[in-house]
Amino acid sequence: MRAALFDSYGPPDVLYEGKVPVPTPKQDEVLVKVHAVSINGGEISARAGRVRLLTGRKFPQRVGLDFAGEITEVGPAVKGPAKGDRVWGTLPRGRFGSAAEYVTVRPAQISLAPQGISLVDAVSLPVGTTAITALRTQARLQPGERLLVRGGSGGVGSVAVQLGKAVGAHVTALASPRNLDFVRELGADEALSYTTASPSTLGTFDVILDTAGTEHAAYRRLLAPGGRMVAIAFDTKNPLPSIAYILASTVHGPRRVRFFSGNPKHDLFAELTRYVDSGAIRPVVDTVHPLSDIAEAHRAMEAGGVRGKHIVQIYG
Incomplete structure (x- = not known):
């Protein structure tokens, strides 16, 4: 599958679109077909090497923390989420890699996405x-x-x-x-x-x-x-x-x-969904980039003056 990768720490130019295996969900995980991700400060710091004591020196490394997409496979021990559900969420703390065609995650890290907006717009909001x-x-x-x-x-x-x-x-x-x-x-x-x-x-x-x-x-x-x-x-x-x-x-x-350092769980995402569905909070998207322009998305985020979020669209 396609995924955003980098082989060394550095500026946005180290990022590229590469190939990695499609992940296989464990018994307590779901497989999500990722429609879009947003660019976040934490992954920028990781890519630049500012937290290399935590991220290490094993390459290639991945980027992407949040995501919005559709469940395509459900582990046998999973209760609640179903194949075909539109969901949003984030990877667990310390894990990057949602900027890819598929991602595996436990149900605690996701909830149903808002119904009245697209998944591309929705992914501006997990923050x-x-x-x-x-x-x-x-x-x-x-x-x-x-x-x-x-x-x-x-x-x-x-x-x-x-x-x-x-x-x-x-x-x-x-x-x-x-x-x-x-x-x-x-x-x-x-x-x-x-x-x-x-x-x-x-x-x-x-x-x-x-x-x-x-x-x-x-x-x-x-x-x-x-x-x-x-x-x-x-x-x-x-x-x-x-x-x-x-x-x-x-x-x-x-x-x-x-x-505090956020590590949101299901209940928080569900509450955010209610705010969005009620109209109290609306998505704010600065620019939508294709996955092939992942470096440009990071570059634009670092330039500042952002209105909402820079989005990387995978599907949809």
């Missing part, structure tokens, strides 16, 4: 489970609270803006100048350019969702008493100070920075 966890579980965002979303036009940020409005919060989004109208269309009450709006000009917030990974200390000072800041990224150019600050903040001071 929405991160927004749900960040705002509902980690920050416990309440109606009427003031929410700041850094990176409001990105994959997670664009869902967080919509989710914040669905909860009933007052949403301020930071984005690039060209995306300000876009985040307003998503529901942001205020849209500010990150090139001109410094932390000192922003006021106070009850909840801050940081998808940028920089200037944690400056933004933490914007928290109102009882405020909560959730960081889902750290500074990849200077990671150690960024990580050290987040860890220290969990011990010292009343306004702690919460950090």
Whole structure:
């Protein structure tokens, strides 16, 4: 089958479309024919070699974390999912390889995909489970609270803006100048350019969702008493100070920075499906690329200024 591969760490140009065997599902797995995947920051870091202590030096390696597709085979021990189901989900933490024609996965990692949108559009949204966890579980965002979303036009940020409005919060989004109208269309009450709006000009917030990974200390000072800041990224150019600050903040001071690495399961995907089916959250697709252009998809993601997600279409 066709799959996105790379034989050495490096820039997007190391990626290519190659051939690997079709996986065989275990007794407790399903085989999914992948219609599309999205490009995520974690796989970009892995491809660039920034986490090589975890990914190792065995090549070729694969990319792709989330997926949307159709179940074509069901293991004998699987209960619930059926052949022909339209599903979405992610691979387990630490595993890449969904950018391929087929993938095997346990039912806990998937749920039925929303019915009212295409699978290509749907795959822009699995990162929405991160927004749900960040705002509902980690920050416990309440109606009427003031929410700041850094990176409001990105994959997670664009869902967080919509989710914040669905909860009933007052949403301020930071984005690039060209995306300000876009985040307003998503529901942001205020849209500010990150090139001109410094932390000192922003006021106070009850909840801050940081998808940028920089200037944690400056933004933490914007928290109102009882405020909560959730960081889902750290500074990849200077990671150690960024990580050290987040860890220290969990011990010292009343306004702690919460950090987590998503590993969504069935219930979260099912909840996200309900949000999408109700119309509270809609997919946001920047560009759809064919699998043969996997390098260009990574290159475009790294260039920044993204509106939603870059998608790689396999079938459909």
